[in-house]
Amino acid sequence: MANQEDAKEQELERTTSTTEPRQNAKFAVPVAKGLINTLKHIFRNEPNTIHYPEERRTPYPGYRGEHRLKRDELGREKCTACFLCATACPAFCIEIIAEEAPWDDREKRPRLFNIDMMRCIYCGMCEEACPCDAIELTPVYNIPSLTRAEKIYNKEKLLSL
């Protein structure tokens, strides 16, 4: 019994010990490299921050910001109210009510299309799911508002963006 406990203690000491010289030597080179990099940036005269909101950063392509609904070449909304975006949405922030479309080439369109921008997690699943390429996440990222009601975007707002 005593032997077993001793062996356990030794094992514990071996695995938790940080004083092995070879291990420390391995760390020294990358740490030194990192420090050199830091020192370089201290003396380089280029700030990594910007003076927001006077200056605005251009987002990278594919940035997922505010949503918009697209229009077709005749200026009508492309959306056919298939509910696939609402189905794909993991945050349940899209609310749609369908109605009959007044046009010959299409049967259905949304009567109501609301996105709760406060609930949205900007994952882009709606854009991915849309079979009509009707919804899109734009690179617009600064969308503040003063009331909660303003953060629920309706169809007109989404089409005007």
Place this chain on the structure above:
Amino acid sequence: MPDIKTPTTRWTLNGQEVENTSGMTILEAASEHGVEIPCFCYHPGLSIAGNCRICMVESNRSPKPVISCSERIADGLEIETESEVAVDARNSVMEFQLINHPLDCPVCDKSGECVLQDHSYSHGPDRSRFIEDKNIRHTKELGPTISIWGNRCIVCTRCTRFCDEISGTSELCIVERGDRSVVDVFPGIPIDNQLAGNTVDICPVGALISHDFKFEARVWNMERKDSICGGCSRGCNIEVETLDGFVKRLMPRENQDVNDWWMCDEGRYGWRHLYSDDRVLEARGPSGPLDSSRSITAFIEILDNSPRVAFLIDPFLTCEELHLVHALAASSSDSLVGGWLPEQGAAAEFPAGFKISADKHPNRNGAEQVFGHQVFGEDASHLQRALDDGSIETIVAFCGGPDPDGPGQEWSAALVKASTRILFSVLEGNWLDGAALVFPATAPLEKEGTWVSEDDRLQRTRSCWKPGETPFPGELVLLQSLQSALGTRSRSLSAAGIFRELSEVCAPFAGHNHSDIGSSGLLLSDRPAGVGAGGGA
């Protein structure tokens, strides 16, 4: 049951020897062994057409694959459902089916419950080799409730067979030939039979669309609840489909003892009054709306100050609610109970045996079991005479029906003779004028409890409300709160608990409980062994 051994057939399914009742088709027999063979035109309630060809399987008795929906099993038959020949046949048929089918799924109301969609997912090609123009077929109204999208039709003829065999009205037919063939009606003869809505249910694709449900909801978003249709005393088994707590459509649920796979249009579309602007949604007294505790206090005040109370029940109340009314009537001495019945409608019977009852209410039998067989007969006329005499000052009347006139002209005129009236109503109407208290009543789809159909079948109906979302306390809750306030009830129970109380005191229900009723109901006489009709379990 006489002990006659049903003849069986031994055959081989996917290399395994299996046994089934002789005379079954391969498709039915395979499904008993858990092997699902895809099908479009086959429906267990209709004759076999064998025209969609998707159910082809490989047989040792035929050089070519055979259709499993019409081939019957035989001794020594060897069937392969997953062999190369069978899978290839299935995939080829699927490719043919999809040649002219439009990619309408995003706007099609069938999407999500579409058989073609499911089979396309499992057997269909991922791209089309068809480079020619697709066929365009007509989109038109076939009747007041149904339209056809011809492009989506795969000509399985389920709907035409339904009209020929089940409703016996034969309005639908297939016109044109080859890939132009499509379902249509004869000029000037729209499809307007009482069972027309079922053709939409059995359509395996979105070709037949009900106007009532068009663009209303996507089927995968809806919640489903097993319930019973309250439209007539047949008690058809239905599925209530709701979206965010609002009923969107009713679908029939299979029950071979009652409604097979079908339901009538009257029941199917008879729920719109649930969301009528005229609904009574809160309790009110002469001076205005009352919250639940004040309404109960007012109710008790009236009961305490009345020497004689009468109750007018309706055949929409569940057995549980009736039991509570019975207990309330029994607790006050010298009370009178009668019942009113809605006007008789038209009864109908269809060639395949589906019936519509003339009694447009769900629970006349249940009320007669709880209150005795004269509750709508002699007891009712006795109550009416007492009202005419003026010997009744206080009456509590129920109306769970869709009629704004409540219990009808005759009863309304009689009720006015009682000076204090406590009325439960679904809809606003003239008969509520001058009432001492008006309570909102639950309509059939909102009730939780049991009904007894005209065949003495005890079935469970479920409320389409989500628990906790009840806009007002239903009769079941309200009557129990009333009893608690009167001191005759120690704690409030669910419908199942009330039913247990009922089965203990009321002989016809003895030995039954909610969990035994199951999804298809049971006959009142089907008691578990050891329980007589005379006493409780």
